[in-house]
Amino acid sequence: MTASSTSSVPTSTAKGIDPRGPRFTAAVVAILFLVDIALGLVGLTNPAAATAALGLAIFNAAVFLWAAIRGVQHHPYGLFFKKVIRPRLAPPVELEDPIPPTFAQGVGLFVTALGIGLFFVFGPIALVVAGAAAFVAAFLNSVFAYCLGCQIYLFLARAGVLGRKRPAAA
Amino acid sequence: MTGNAGLTTFGSMDAAAIAIVLASLVLAATLLGVLHRTTQGRARTIPARWNTDARIVSIEGVSLGERATLLQFSTEVCAPCKSTARVLDDLAARTENVTHVDLDVTHRPDLASRYRVLQTPTTLILDSYGAVRARIGGAVRRDIVVAELQKVLAA
Numbered sequence: 001m002t003a004s005s006t007s008s009v010p011t012s013t014a015k016g017i018d019p020r021g022p023r024f025t026a027a028v029v030a031i032l033f034l035v036d037i038a039l040g041l042v043g044l045t046n047p048a049a050a051t052a053a054l055g056l057a058i059f060n061a062a063v064f065l066w067a068a069i070r071g072v073q074h075h076p077y078g079l080f081f082k083k084v085i086r087p088r089l090a091p092p093v094e095l096e097d098p099i100p101p102t103f104a105q106g107v108g109l110f111v112t113a114l115g116i117g118l119f120f121v122f123g124p125i126a127l128v129v130a131g132a133a134a135f136v137a138a139f140l141n142s143v144f145a146y147c148l149g150c151q152i153y154l155f156l157a158r159a160g161v162l163g164r165k166r167p168a169a170a
Numbered sequence: 171m172t173g174n175a176g177l178t179t180f181g182s183m184d185a186a187a188i189a190i191v192l193a194s195l196v197l198a199a200t201l202l203g204v205l206h207r208t209t210q211g212r213a214r215t216i217p218a219r220w221n222t223d224a225r226i227v228s229i230e231g232v233s234l235g236e237r238a239t240l241l242q243f244s245t246e247v248c249a250p251c252k253s254t255a256r257v258l259d260d261l262a263a264r265t266e267n268v269t270h271v272d273l274d275v276t277h278r279p280d281l282a283s284r285y286r287v288l289q290t291p292t293t294l295i296l297d298s299y300g301a302v303r304a305r306i307g308g309a310v311r312r313d314i315v316v317a318e319l320q321k322v323l324a325a
Binding site for chain 2: 034096097101132135140143146151154160162
């Protein structure tokens with residue numbers, strides 16, 4: 001009873017994923033960013049904590065990069081969910097398109113990389129601010145299923161940054 | 171704060187301050203989430219008398235339903251669009267002469283601007299003239315769509 005409905009939706013036909021996977025992933029990411037914010041705040045007066053905050057931010061960025069390039073299906077936390085947690089849960093009610101959460105990884109990478117870059121100008125406060133932004137997005141995604149990436153994608157499309165290449169197919 | 175700050179890397183006040191920052195962040199994010207949840211799927215009804223020619227939806231290549239149209243705007247990257255499409259598809263299939271149209275505005279930013287699509291999905295309920303009679307932002311709720319559709323069909 002999936003797929004092949006009547007309407008003219010040109011959305012992806014890629015295999016769906018369990019929507020709880022990305023939400024679990026977002027929960028882990030949110031917690032890691034809370035830790036990073038705490039480290040960054042301590043790092044305002046403590047160089048060792050500042051270095052640790054930078055290290056964790058780089059780790060977060062690396063995970064985002066991996067998931068953005070390989071697709072959210074290959075997200076390390078997502079794989080943990082799939083192997084360890086999902087077998088203990090009831091099967092998902094419906095499957096989700098992997099494209100939005102994969103795009104969200106790119107958004108996360110952008111914000112985290114910005115924080116890392118600005119760290120070298122403004123110090124650990126940059127990691128705190130970028131971490132706060134990333135935390136809010138990950139938290140809203142995990143707890144409220146809010147898709148910030150979807151919103152950003154729409155605004156990029158409206159600004160003409162995306163998708164001018166081909167006209168809307170009928 | 172006590173005087174012997176040199177003994178610990180950060181005093182207890184600092185730890186409390188950090189805890190307050192983190193708690194405020196969680197609280198702020200929660201408030202944002204609750205706000206988002208309450209606004210999602212709400213319908214704004216537009217009385218028929220407000221409709222002028224300018225409000226008639228006419229999009230090249232899109233044929234409207236005889237009695238009503240559920241016009242959904244989506245993009246390629248939109249998690250809640252699929253479930254919305256499923257609900258609207260089902261409603262259209264169950265209601266005679268009501269059509270569901272799902273428009274991907276990724277490659278049509280002009281349509282997104284013309285119909286002021288600020289989030290995906292955005293659903294417009296059109297009457298038999300193609301006039302906008304309701305606007306729903308975000309993932310739709312079946313009962314709300316049914317109620318708005320009833321108003322349009324009753325007229």
